[in-house]
Amino acid sequence: MELKLIFDKPKTMTDTKTHYCPGCGHGVLHRIVAEVIDELGIKDRVIGIAPVGCAVTAYDYWDIDMCEAAHGRVAAVATGLKRARPDAIVFGYQGDGDLAAIGLAETIHAANRGELITIIFVNNATYGMTGGQMAPTTLVGQVTKTSPKGRNPNNFEGYPLRVAEMIAMLEAPVYVERCMVTSTESVFNTKRAIKKAFTLQMQGKGYSFVEVLSGCPNEWHINPVEANRWIEEEMTKFFPLGVFKDKYPEIK
Amino acid sequence: MKELIKGNEALAEAAIIAGCRHYFGYPITPQNEITAYMAKRMPEVGGVFVQAESEVASINMVFGAAAAGVRVMTTTSSPGFSLMQEGVSYLAAAHLPCVLANIMRGGPGLGNIAGSQGDYFQAVKGGGHGDYRLIVLTPAYVQEMIDFTILAFDLADKYLIPVLILTDGIVGQMVEPAEFPKDYKPNFYDKSWALTGAKGRPKNVVRTLWLDDYGVENNNIKLQQKYARIKAEFVMYEEFMTEDAEVILVAYGTPARICKAITKKLRNEGYKVGTFRLQSAFPFPEYRLMELALEKHVKGFLVVEMSAGQMVEDVRLSVRDYKPVNFYGRMGGVLPEERKIIEYTLDMLKGKVEVN
Numbered sequence: 167m168e169l170k171l172i173f174d175k176p177k178t179m180t181d182t183k184t185h186y187c188p189g190c191g192h193g194v195l196h197r198i199v200a201e202v203i204d205e206l207g208i209k210d211r212v213i214g215i216a217p218v219g220c221a222v223t224a225y226d227y228w229d230i231d232m233c234e235a236a237h238g239r240v241a242a243v244a245t246g247l248k249r250a251r252p253d254a255i256v257f258g259y260q261g262d263g264d265l266a267a268i269g270l271a272e273t274i275h276a277a278n279r280g281e282l283i284t285i286i287f288v289n290n291a292t293y294g295m296t297g298g299q300m301a302p303t304t305l306v307g308q309v310t311k312t313s314p315k316g317r318n319p320n321n322f323e324g325y326p327l328r329v330a331e332m333i334a335m336l337e338a339p340v341y342v343e344r345c346m347v348t349s350t351e352s353v354f355n356t357k358r359a360i361k362k363a364f365t366l367q368m369q370g371k372g373y374s375f376v377e378v379l380s381g382c383p384n385e386w387h388i389n390p391v392e393a394n395r396w397i398e399e400e401m402t403k404f405f406p407l408g409v410f411k412d413k414y415p416e417i418k
Numbered sequence: 419m420k421e422l423i424k425g426n427e428a429l430a431e432a433a434i435i436a437g438c439r440h441y442f443g444y445p446i447t448p449q450n451e452i453t454a455y456m457a458k459r460m461p462e463v464g465g466v467f468v469q470a471e472s473e474v475a476s477i478n479m480v481f482g483a484a485a486a487g488v489r490v491m492t493t494t495s496s497p498g499f500s501l502m503q504e505g506v507s508y509l510a511a512a513h514l515p516c517v518l519a520n521i522m523r524g525g526p527g528l529g530n531i532a533g534s535q536g537d538y539f540q541a542v543k544g545g546g547h548g549d550y551r552l553i554v555l556t557p558a559y560v561q562e563m564i565d566f567t568i569l570a571f572d573l574a575d576k577y578l579i580p581v582l583i584l585t586d587g588i589v590g591q592m593v594e595p596a597e598f599p600k601d602y603k604p605n606f607y608d609k610s611w612a613l614t615g616a617k618g619r620p621k622n623v624v625r626t627l628w629l630d631d632y633g634v635e636n637n638n639i640k641l642q643q644k645y646a647r648i649k650a651e652f653v654m655y656e657e658f659m660t661e662d663a664e665v666i667l668v669a670y671g672t673p674a675r676i677c678k679a680i681t682k683k684l685r686n687e688g689y690k691v692g693t694f695r696l697q698s699a700f701p702f703p704e705y706r707l708m709e710l711a712l713e714k715h716v717k718g719f720l721v722v723e724m725s726a727g728q729m730v731e732d733v734r735l736s737v738r739d740y741k742p743v744n745f746y747g748r749m750g751g752v753l754p755e756e757r758k759i760i761e762y763t764l765d766m767l768k769g770k771v772e773v774n
Binding site: 209210211212213222223225229230231233234235236239242243244245246247248249250251253254255271272275279 | 466475480483508613616617627
């Protein structure tokens, strides 16, 4: 009987074991990014930027040129890289603390300049790396280490920031979508969105932004199955999925 | 041929001559001529100018472009350089070459927009976190704004280190005759470490984080070895009438020009005075100052700064206790007074150990 290989590790993934917790969305999302890079044939011209947060060592897992950035400064570093290497495909990979708290200024201004970069924004509603503190995206009522009674807007703790919607409000960005990675269907959909975001950059169309709702069962103190259910039932209530901006609907 | 040119614009054009085609900056006085010059000039030479949203952003744009292996610069003034310290620490840790300029103004806080020298500690001792150093060049003339800026790009590429042009707003704003080099060509520097897309080679990673036991210590050891090599190979200073001087004035930037003028004046009156002018603050000319301190004709040193006394600490470390080191400075953008410098110098010539 002849054996046929029908499923393999993407070329863009290294053999390094990831440090991610069981049920964490990063592993799936790393693979999606790697598959997209493989399929677009850009492994030798892509430059990725790792954030400060759980994905800080993403450069160990992707077999591509990678740059570190100070906490929150991914969009500024991406600007420098892309302006210096206009032929490279430059993407940033950031969590919610990195992008929506400390790096919000860099994020908004790079988007507003219409930098030819792609930002993948991993929203898990908490600070995973530092042990589960309140993030800008933490839901109202959500208990974290720094909102022990649940996030309370009446106590000046604010509301979750809807970053995709904020970016979509700007003139320059060409594509903004929010996805999740909780099921086969949503994983495929996220892959489609990320592939489109990279394609738009390759065609020089403009700035693209994909937000991905992602589980952190470890810091949410629930199991991975419950985490996926929480994303689908609770997070999507405040963070609706969908395309918020698309200047090129004809490009898939 | 010499032309009349402003210090800040001289620095900007010198960067272009040095092959810098990427400039990221944020407006701040008294260095605004540089950002304006680059906004106009970069497109003419096919380069990139980006007005960043903050100095935090501009220094991180520099990080990205430096990681991509191109010659890159940002410039600012004191409060802006404070904001950049995060990025400077990362640039140093990642061994990335780039050129920075701090055209100092009065501080602390928002201070004022007059020339000052209150950022010496920040520049020379490491203003950000961790054990790192920058090469620090201290021009005092418009000609040196040109020459030192070009040199800065070569030093940065040679040693893989951020190089800082540190001067005061007076040098930045000053207009005087200067000349651009006609035939400058950069040496070839290996940039195989740069991020260009991993085509036909294993991937490159620019990082400053290591979570294993000795990773960060190993990077620190590499940094310290590099600084030791730089100190062994490079230092710059100017000696003006020090050969038989009994009192040596020590200064950099604008105060050094005042000291040189005073030296000439007192020499005409028969006093044996000299000026020692730093052209690099890191490496610091510690061995030469020690040699001078051991000279029999030298009675002592008078350090003149536009600060509360920062560089004077390095002079004292160099001279140790062999000869007295006195200090005179004015703060907050005020120039040191000529008559005070002369008064203290004459006191020291008379053999007074402590003046001021």
